Amino acid sequence: MRNPLHQLILLGFICQGLSWDNYTLPVIYGIAWAACVLLGRHKIVIGTAGECVLLLMGCGLGYYGAQALDASTHFWIGNGLVFVQFSRLLRSAVLTRRERIYSLLIAIFHVGVGATFIFDFRFVPMFLAAAVLLPRALMQMEAESFPATAALNGRGLRLGAGAYLGAMVLAVVFFLVFPRGLVPGGLPFQRPGPRERGTLADAVLDPARGGLTASSQVLLQIEGAEVGYLRSFALSVFDGQMWSSSGREGYRALGHVPPDKLDKCARRRVRVKNVAFLGRILPADGYVVKVDGKFFSQPYANHYGSIRCENLWSTANNYYEYWIDPSPPPDELSARQRDRHIELPKGLAERLQPWLDGVLRNVPDDPLAQAQQLERHFRRNFQYQLGAPALNRLNPVEDFILNQREGYCERFASALAVLLRMKGIPSRVMVGYLPSSKNWMSGWVNVRFKDAHAWTQAYIAGKGWVDLDATPAAELPAAEPPFAELLDTADFVWSAFVVNFDAAVQHQLFAVAFELVTSLPDILREQTALVMLLAAAVLLLFYWRQISGALVFRRSPGRQRKKSQVFAEHHYGRMLRALARHGLHRPPQLTPLEFLGELRRGAFPAVEDAGQVTSVFCATRYGERLLSAEEQRTVALAVRRIEQGRPSI
Numbered sequence: 001m002r003n004p005l006h007q008l009i010l011l012g013f014i015c016q017g018l019s020w021d022n023y024t025l026p027v028i029y030g031i032a033w034a035a036c037v038l039l040g041r042h043k044i045v046i047g048t049a050g051e052c053v054l055l056l057m058g059c060g061l062g063y064y065g066a067q068a069l070d071a072s073t074h075f076w077i078g079n080g081l082v083f084v085q086f087s088r089l090l091r092s093a094v095l096t097r098r099e100r101i102y103s104l105l106i107a108i109f110h111v112g113v114g115a116t117f118i119f120d121f122r123f124v125p126m127f128l129a130a131a132v133l134l135p136r137a138l139m140q141m142e143a144e145s146f147p148a149t150a151a152l153n154g155r156g157l158r159l160g161a162g163a164y165l166g167a168m169v170l171a172v173v174f175f176l177v178f179p180r181g182l183v184p185g186g187l188p189f190q191r192p193g194p195r196e197r198g199t200l201a202d203a204v205l206d207p208a209r210g211g212l213t214a215s216s217q218v219l220l221q222i223e224g225a226e227v228g229y230l231r232s233f234a235l236s237v238f239d240g241q242m243w244s245s246s247g248r249e250g251y252r253a254l255g256h257v258p259p260d261k262l263d264k265c266a267r268r269r270v271r272v273k274n275v276a277f278l279g280r281i282l283p284a285d286g287y288v289v290k291v292d293g294k295f296f297s298q299p300y301a302n303h304y305g306s307i308r309c310e311n312l313w314s315t316a317n318n319y320y321e322y323w324i325d326p327s328p329p330p331d332e333l334s335a336r337q338r339d340r341h342i343e344l345p346k347g348l349a350e351r352l353q354p355w356l357d358g359v360l361r362n363v364p365d366d367p368l369a370q371a372q373q374l375e376r377h378f379r380r381n382f383q384y385q386l387g388a389p390a391l392n393r394l395n396p397v398e399d400f401i402l403n404q405r406e407g408y409c410e411r412f413a414s415a416l417a418v419l420l421r422m423k424g425i426p427s428r429v430m431v432g433y434l435p436s437s438k439n440w441m442s443g444w445v446n447v448r449f450k451d452a453h454a455w456t457q458a459y460i461a462g463k464g465w466v467d468l469d470a471t472p473a474a475e476l477p478a479a480e481p482p483f484a485e486l487l488d489t490a491d492f493v494w495s496a497f498v499v500n501f502d503a504a505v506q507h508q509l510f511a512v513a514f515e516l517v518t519s520l521p522d523i524l525r526e527q528t529a530l531v532m533l534l535a536a537a538v539l540l541l542f543y544w545r546q547i548s549g550a551l552v553f554r555r556s557p558g559r560q561r562k563k564s565q566v567f568a569e570h571h572y573g574r575m576l577r578a579l580a581r582h583g584l585h586r587p588p589q590l591t592p593l594e595f596l597g598e599l600r601r602g603a604f605p606a607v608e609d610a611g612q613v614t615s616v617f618c619a620t621r622y623g624e625r626l627l628s629a630e631e632q633r634t635v636a637l638a639v640r641r642i643e644q645g646r647p648s649i
Contacts, residue, residue, distance in 0.1 A: 001037055004136035005104060006092070009033065009085055011129050012107035015114025016078045018122070020071040029082060036089035044090040051087045058083030075113045081106050100141055108134070120217075121487070121494040131167055175501070176509065218488045219277055219451075221444035222435070224268040229455060229467055230283035230447065232432040234304040240345035241396060243414060243429050251300040251308065257290045257323070265289055265323035271444070272318040273495050282307035283432055283447075286324030293320030303331065304430065304457070304465070315505065330464035333426060341426035341459065349422045351398050356419055367425045371458045371468055374419055378412055378470035381405070412470040413454040426459035430467070442489060561620075564627040568620040571639045575613050578643040579604075592618055606645075609638035 001007075010033050017026030046054070062079025066072060088095060088103045095103070111130050118126065222230075235243035257265075266286065272278065275295060282291065288301045295318050298310035307322065333341070363373045383406040391411070392399040397418050400411050413429045420427035434453035435445045455469040524531050576586055584604065586595045596614045599607050616635050619625040627635075 001034070003092075004133050004140050005100065005107075006033075006037055006089070008107045008111075008130070008133040008137050009089065009103060011126070011133060012110025013082060013085070015112075015118070015126060016075065016082055016110045019075045019078065019113055019117050020066060020069065021117075022071070032086060033089065036086050037092070040089050040092040043093050045094075046087045046090065051084055054083035054087055055080045072117070075117070078110055078113050081109065097141070097144070100144075104137060104141070107137075119495070119499045121490045123498075124494070127171075131164065131171070135163075135167075175498075176506070179503075216448050216450050218273060218446050218448050218491065219433075220270055220272040220283075220447045221439065221442070221492065222268055222270045222447060223444045224266065227268070227435055227445050228285040229430070229453070229469075230285050230433040230435070231305040231430055232281045232283050233306060234428050234430055234457070236341055236428040238344065238414070238418065240348060241394070243417075246340060251302050254288065254291055254299060254301055254307075262290065262323055265325055267321060267323050269319065269321045271492065272320070273492060275312045275314050275318055277449075278312060280309050280312055282309065282320055282322070284322055284324065286326075287328030288322050289325050291320060291322040296320070304428075306432070317505070328464070330462060331459070333459055338426050338459075341428055342421045342424055344418065344421050348395075348398070348418065351395075352401060352419070352422065355401060356422055360423075367423070367458070368460050368463070368466065370423055371416075371420055371425060371460075371466070374416055375456075375468045375470050378416060379472050382407075382412070382470075382472065384408065384412075384472045409471040410454040413456045416456040416468060416470040420456070420458050428457050430455050430457050434469075439489060446488060560626055561624050564620045564625070567627060567632060568617045568635070571635050572613055572617040574639050575610060575642055578639070579610070606642045609642050612638045613642075 010030065013029035013033055014026045017023075017029045058080035059077055062076030063073055065079075066076060085103060085106055088099060111126070114126050115123065233245060236246045237244045268285070270282070272295075280296075282293075282296065282299065284291075284301075284306050287305060288307055291299045291301075291307050293299075295315045296309040296312045299307050300309075301307055359377050360370055360373060363370050385406040386408050389404065391404065391407075396411075397415050400407055401415055401419075410429075417427040417429050431452075431454050433447050433451045434455075435447050436451055438445050453471075455467060455471070457465045458468055460466050572592070579586070579599075584599065584602075590598065592614050596607075596611055599610055604610065613635055616627065616631060620627060
């Protein structure tokens with residue numbers, strides 16, 4: 001299990017398993033990987049036909065299993081390759097070099113699947129693990145081509161910290177300067193299935209459904225005091241089975257607001273993780289008078305409070321802010337609008353009228369009092385339940401109220417709106433989000449996919465549209481633990497500065513860098529003391545490294561010995577490879593000095609050069625002797641003469 005190639009294959013399994021957007025498949029693949037590695041010591045050979053069967057089985061599992069679980073099917077062939085890797089692990093002890101190369105390429109493909117699908121901060125440990133394991137696996141495969149060198153360098157299958165640091169710097173530079181225009185926009189593989197996200201993409205509310213558990217991932221965060229219901233859209237047409245939008249939404253332009261009036265409004269700041277899940281709607285929680293942001297165009301406020309835009313696009317700064325009037329003027333309904341908001345299918349009111357009369361028996365004939373009584377009755381006598389049995393498709397509201405008496409928020413909102421219309425009170429169903437927790441690190445309110453919510457609005461003369469929520473509050477989703485809040489914050493930072501780093505932000509970064517470079521002379525003139533201090537620090541560092549080399553040498557002998565050992569092992573390995581090309585292979589059972597004796601008895605022409613290299617190797621490898629610059633030069637020349645077939649005289 002310490003084999004770098006096997007570890008890279010495991011990383012590929014994890015990445016491939018995450019394409020289903022859950023941790024069940026990675027765990028299964030991990031357990032199967034461990035079992036195959038342990039059984040692989042017995043050299044279990046399945047054969048080419050068996051590998052073909054496994055490939056087909058894995059592809060079938062990837063495609064049909066993903067469909068059954070409503071997961072992504074884009075990478076179904078990767079699951080087939082996982083099964084091929086299983087067969088390779090079962091006979092890992094007898095794999096040829098070509099087969100190891102194929103296994104390495106498959107592992108890289110699986111890691112690429114993860115890089116394509118994983119857009120949150122989980123990509124960071126995946127990338128770091130790949131950056132460490134890939135070069136180690138390549139070094140191991142190269143060393144296995146020369147058994148003698150591999151035996152000598154048992155401790156050397158690792159890169160220094162400097163090499164990894166250089167690779168990371170190159171990766172960051174490549175990320176910053178790579179032309180972003182060549183990368184297609186959007187996140188094509190991040191479109192989830194309905195079981196994984198509680199989005200508001202559907203335009204129709206169906207009370208007959210049972211409700212599904214939505215993801216706890218954060219959609220957006222909002223800053224502001226007393227954040228209420230975030231409205232996205234309203235549904236005002238009910239055909240007896242489903243709610244839908246009337247398509248007659250009145251929009252008002254958001255013009256200039258005088259500063260004195262704006263100071264009296266409540267301000268909200270919102271940062272969105274992925275605007276693709278918003279459609280063209282910016283959720284808001286009040287009467288919006290102004291909105292500002294850079295990732296949308298032509299925003300309008302509609303009559304029920306949300307903000308609709310002509311276009312939305314993703315940037316590295318998906319922020320918007322809006323101001324809401326704390327004392328908005330009450331809406332006025334025309335006769336035509338009133339009729340549309342009390343319209344019901346024929347026959348529905350007759351079946352529910354006895355139940356409604358019983359609940360409102362002792363309530364005065366006041367629309368607000370009646371609405372609040374119905375809201376209390378649902379909260380006290382009904383039960384919130386996700387995954388409740390589906391309702392009767394022909395009469396869902398009647399079945400919910402009279403029979404099942406349990407369900408999720410959409411059923412409560414639908415039922416209350418129908419009952420209010422039966423009393424002649426204009427009503428509609430609102431769909432949006434109800435924030436449930438505040439991030440303890442940033443202080444911003446988290447809005448998660450699972451916070452998607454439906455409630456009811458009733459029109460009360462003199463008050464306008466009043467929010468009513470019949471869903472039992474005690475049963476709403478609980479807040480996330482503190483550790484999850486920390487991960488949410490890291491996820492937002494990753495999404496803002498990495499995932500959404502597009503061409504516009506790249507150009508802005510280059511412009512800032514260019515401006516800094518062009519203004520550098522002015523900065524140097526204005527900050528003379530700081531410049532002199534930096535120059536003195538650079539000179540001191542140069543003096544420390546160049547003039548005081550002897551002091552550094554004395555203070556770090558272990559580091560110098562390690563450099564001498566690496567130098568000697570490298571050149572000894574070069575010599576062995578050169579001798580192998582002449583048909584002189586060193587058997588693993590021979591020590592370096594015994595092999596040198598074999599060369600002397602065979603009258604090898606460059607035996608003196610080989611003896612010099614072998615002597616230095618033994619002295620540094622086993623005697624831990626330091627090499628001088630002259631000795632290093634002599635060894636390098638001796639190895640070069642052996643490689644060129646020109647022995648010393």
